[in-house]
Amino acid sequence: MKVYEIKTGSTSLSGLQPAERPIPAPGHGQVQIRVRAASLNYRDQAVVTGRYFGGVVQRDTIPLSDGAGEVSAIGPGVTRVKVGDRVAGAFFQVWIDGRPDRSNFAALGSPLDGMLAEYVVLDQEGVVLLPEHLSFEEGACLPCAGVTAWNALAESGRIRPGDTVLVLGTGGVSIFGLQFAKLHGARVIVTSASDAKLVRAKTLGADELINYVEYPEWHEEVMRLTGGRGVDNVIEVGGAGTLSRSIQSLGFGGQVSLIGVLTREGDTNPHGLMMKGARIQGIFVGNRAMFENMNRAIAANRMRPVVDKVFPFDAVHDAFNYELEKKHFGKIVISV
Ligand SMILES: NC(=O)c1ccc[n+]([C@@H]2O[C@H](COP(=O)([O-])OP(=O)(O)OC[C@H]3O[C@@H](n4cnc5c(N)ncnc54)[C@H](OP(=O)(O)O)[C@@H]3O)[C@@H](O)[C@H]2O)c1
Incomplete structure (x- = not known):
């Protein structure tokens, strides 16, 4: 499958490169997602250039915390979603509810592999159903930017x-x-x-x-x-x-x-x-419960995230530069 990788020790955008990896299979309690869209956050610039918390990436890492797609396969023991469900990954994969602590700060896109891949496998606890009226491009905007703003205003x-x-x-x-x-x-x-x-x-x-x-x-x-x-x-x-x-x-x-x-x-x-x-x-993004609270409000009000521009998968560098040049209003999306 096609992915992008931030190469070990990357300090500039040239360290972000297309790559091939085997399609990952879901194990017990895991969900395979055919990713359809991913979105950029300012954080992703910092990860690529080695300026994010923790410094340069320590292994070839798939970038981007935010992505959405459909469940393409499930492993044994999965009950939260079924094949065909439209989902996004939660920014913090194991911060489900309650207060943050050191043990639940494992985030997609750094240090975990992220969503800029044709397929990803996540634990069933780390996926959230999309509001039905949203496209994959819109759904891909929610996990970091959406939950952060929701937490700042509605939760805390x-x-x-x-x-x-x-x-x-x-x-x-x-x-x-x-x-x-x-x-x-x-x-x-x-x-x-x-x-x-x-x-x-x-x-x-x-x-x-x-x-x-x-x-x-x-x-x-x-x-x-x-x-x-x-x-x-x-x-x-x-x-x-x-x-x-x-x-x-x-x-x-x-x-x-x-x-x-x-x-x-x-x-x-x-x-x-x-x-x-x-x-x-x-405010440090938010937990899965906040994500689900936000999605209820988005669905009830048929609110739509503001997508400024959608870039094709082979124009990822253009998307990163577009954000750096502050040309955007709202979100920048990459179709996968
Ligand atoms: N703590 C968390 O959990 C969390 C979560 C998400 C994001 N963040 C952080 O929040 C920041 C924004 O992230 P983002 O993804 O929304 O970035 P973004 O989409 O790239 O937004 C950048 C925009 O911020 C505005 N801006 C830049 N400098 C400014 C200044 N001095 N005063 C006022 N506005 C300024 C500009 O808007 P105009 O062009 O309109 O001026 C610029 O286009 C980043 O530092 C990111 O790392 C933190």
Whole structure:
């Protein structure tokens, strides 16, 4: 079967190469999936270039945490799914429910083999049924970006109708954040470096738009737009370079959902949190129960992930570069 592999010790995109592997057979309790689509996350850039937690990959590794397809075979003892079911893999294969701990951080795409392959075999506990109305391309967007935004807002964030949510940028996590916030009846402020992307965010229901290049002190705009009250939750994908302004954008009792590392340097004074009785909540994707809760909400509301562009299997490098150039709005998908 055709796969891609990140070669051992890879530090650049040239270390990501097409390869052939035998089709894996499902053992006891395992499920074979004919993968139809996979999606990119910013994390995948870090894995390929050896900058992800744990450094360079230690063995030839199939990339991408996120993929969807149909169950093509099952091993003995499988009861959770049947042949023909449409499924996605869970980002953390063994974090089923409850709190995270060191023992359940085995994720697809690093350190485990990922979804950029024609077939994968996963434990039945690590697969989730797709909402019926979604295509494979849409379903492939859910496991990392979708669950992360869902966790930040609906699980740890306990969003309520009438809340105000600030979403930084228009990448995969952030556009899911916009969609889930609107689904919960929140008011949403979206920032972007691109006016054209802000216009697209408006069509998805964004209430207020801020160009963070035009307004480098964007937290002041947030305060103006909220009448000085601040927001209830920030989808914080920037990291060190945006955290200080996210804290300053926060209202009393609010939550900065600490998700991303798109910027590496900054000057963060946390005192504002103390005075507002607010908190920073680390978000590390989420567990399978959160994934299934999210899918119920997506199905009930017939919500569709925003797929910016679908690349063919032989154009994987183009897909990675497209993300690096920040051309996308929402998700980048590869058909398999
Ligand atoms: N903790 C977790 O569990 C978790 C899960 C998923 C992702 N992440 C992290 O979250 C971040 C986003 O991931 P992703 O997959 O959504 O990335 P992505 O799809 O590549 O999104 C990148 C977008 O972020 C925006 N951006 C870049 N720099 C920014 C800045 N200084 N201020 C505001 N927005 C900025 C840009 O949007 P515009 O072009 O609109 O400006 C850019 O297009 C990454 O650091 C990723 O590693 C963490």
